[in-house]
Every structure is written in structure tokens, then in C-alpha cells.
Amino acid sequence: MSPRAPRLSPVEPRARRVLIVANPTSGGYDPRRLERIMTYLRNAECTVDLHLTSHAGEIESLAADPLLALDVLAIAGGDGSVNEALTGFQRNDAPPDLAVIPAGTANVLAHELGLPRRPLAIARSILAHRTRPLHFGLANGHPFVLMASAGFDAEVVHGVPLSLKRKLGKLAYVLTALRIGFTRRSSEMQVDVDGQTLSGKLVVATNGRFYGGPFVLCPDASVTTEGLHVLVLQKDDPVSALRFGLALMLGRVHKARGVTVMAFRKARVLAGFPVAVQIDGDPFGTTPLDLEPAATGYSVVVP
Numbered sequence: 001m002s003p004r005a006p007r008l009s010p011v012e013p014r015a016r017r018v019l020i021v022a023n024p025t026s027g028g029y030d031p032r033r034l035e036r037i038m039t040y041l042r043n044a045e046c047t048v049d050l051h052l053t054s055h056a057g058e059i060e061s062l063a064a065d066p067l068l069a070l071d072v073l074a075i076a077g078g079d080g081s082v083n084e085a086l087t088g089f090q091r092n093d094a095p096p097d098l099a100v101i102p103a104g105t106a107n108v109l110a111h112e113l114g115l116p117r118r119p120l121a122i123a124r125s126i127l128a129h130r131t132r133p134l135h136f137g138l139a140n141g142h143p144f145v146l147m148a149s150a151g152f153d154a155e156v157v158h159g160v161p162l163s164l165k166r167k168l169g170k171l172a173y174v175l176t177a178l179r180i181g182f183t184r185r186s187s188e189m190q191v192d193v194d195g196q197t198l199s200g201k202l203v204v205a206t207n208g209r210f211y212g213g214p215f216v217l218c219p220d221a222s223v224t225t226e227g228l229h230v231l232v233l234q235k236d237d238p239v240s241a242l243r244f245g246l247a248l249m250l251g252r253v254h255k256a257r258g259v260t261v262m263a264f265r266k267a268r269v270l271a272g273f274p275v276a277v278q279i280d281g282d283p284f285g286t287t288p289l290d291l292e293p294a295a296t297g298y299s300v301v302v303p
């Protein structure tokens, strides 16, 4: 028996044409969950298609297609897959609204937007088609929806083997941090923030509140509000890293000793020799790093 169609009031706007693009390699990919979402949508007379990616970069190309003719492009994947969609939208003059079906390793954006995980609730929110602006930042001109950072955490993102990430999920990051944390060479970075110069060992430009899942990094930030914040951490030795890690788990890292937090419009991160950079949980080369908010946001479906 097919699942019951979600009920909507007649006045609510409806999504009628939906394309779900799923990354089958993402951490929590579940084809049965997608099937159920599609059944709910079809029962509510919505035209829905499913496209499974076969390689990285495919979501970006699809999202850039000006002939998509969709109400909603729903990305079933993690934060990296959503990042690809935003990158594609940058080249699309009339992008559809974005929806996110959370299925990644950390899914920070799902926490930011308070997205549901149950298929019926996801289908309901897509059908109801209530949207908010999704603001994002630019790192060397490339979109990031959650954060861009340089230093130890980016080295971990660069160093975590994909097979370990698939097998252990978030634990793979902890093990990689322990593996490299005691032997790495730390580097001092200079951060020029709106004309002010700071220095530190780890620099995180964040568009949202959360980091690494449900952990609050910057309570004043929100992906649905314009603007970015930067956190500069003065130390990254193993003891300090542990202290900051514990503060993060308690949602107090922004108040920790040795951490500077500020809202900014333009920032530039420089180092004596190249330091690893990550955006939205994926490797993104090395410093220098130019950071700024994007001029406009895209519409994203919210519950």
C-alpha cells in the first residue's frame, strides 16, 4: 500500500515540479527513504524525477542548467553536495528553489535549517514550498554555505581517507585529528579583517551557527541572515585543540580564552607558507584565502 498523501490547506503554495538529485556515495544515502518521499510527492500530484549522480561535479552542472524548468531542486546528500548546487546556481540566471534531503556525514546545514529526517515530513515541506533566503559566503570566489577555514581542521579534512569516512562517519575525523595532531607543523596566519589585522593558528569564517553537526560555534550567525563571522584561534597545540574541542561541544567556543570572534565584510588570510583550507567539509586548496559574503542568497525550502 502506498503511503498516504500529505494534506495541505488549499491556500498554501505548492511545489509541482521537483527534481531530486541524489549523491549515492554520501554518508547516509538511503534509496528506500527517497522512494517513500517520491511516493508521498506523487500522491499529492507533484511531478517528481530522481537523478543519481555518477561523479563529483554533476550536481553543479545540473544546477547551472538554465532550462531546468523546476519549482524545486532537492539535493539528497551532505553539505558538499549542497555546495555543488550553490556553485551551479551561480551560473544560472533563474535557479529553482533549493530543498535539502539530509544524507551526509555531518549534515550541518540540516541543523541550521532545522530540517526533518522523516520522509513524510520532508515531502510535506517540499510540497508546502515555504522558503527563506539561503545566504552564503565566497572563498576565493567559490560559494560556501557553512564555513571556510584554514589550519588544523582543514588539515584533518584534507587528511581523512574517504574509505575511513564512509566506514566510521564522524569518528574518522577524530581519529585523523589524533593521527596528525601530535606531529604536524603549526603555522601562524595573518588575518586582515575589514582593515584590522589579527593573527592566529586557526581561522574559521562561518556563515552559520553550527560546526561539525549540532555543535554551536557562533550563536550570532545564521545561514538565513546576511553576513559572515570570523573566529581566530590563537593556539592549536594538542592541549589547546582539546580545550577548544570541549568548548565547542559545550557551545562555548566563541567565549573561550584565545578566541576572537567578529562579524566582517571582507577578510584575507595569509601565511608564510601554504596552509590547508576547507570549505563546507571538503578540501579547498591552501592559503591565501579571500573571504566575503555573496551579494544575494538563494531560496531554500524550510519546514
Ligand SMILES: Nc1ncnc2c1ncn2[C@@H]1O[C@H](COP(=O)(O)OP(=O)(O)OP(=O)(O)O)[C@@H](O)[C@H]1O
Pocket (backbone or CB within 6 Å): 023, 024, 025, 026, 027, 028, 053, 054, 055, 056, 057, 076, 077, 078, 079, 080, 081, 082, 084, 103, 104, 105, 106, 107, 108, 280, 281, 282
Ligand atoms: N556519484 C558521486 N561520486 C563521487 N563523488 C560524488 C558523487 N556525487 C557527488 N559527489 C561528491 O561527493 C562529495 C561529498 O558528498 P556529500 O557532501 O554529499 O556527502 P558526505 O561527504 O557524506 O557529507 P558531508 O559533506 O556532510 O560530510 C561532494 O562534494 C560531491 O562533490
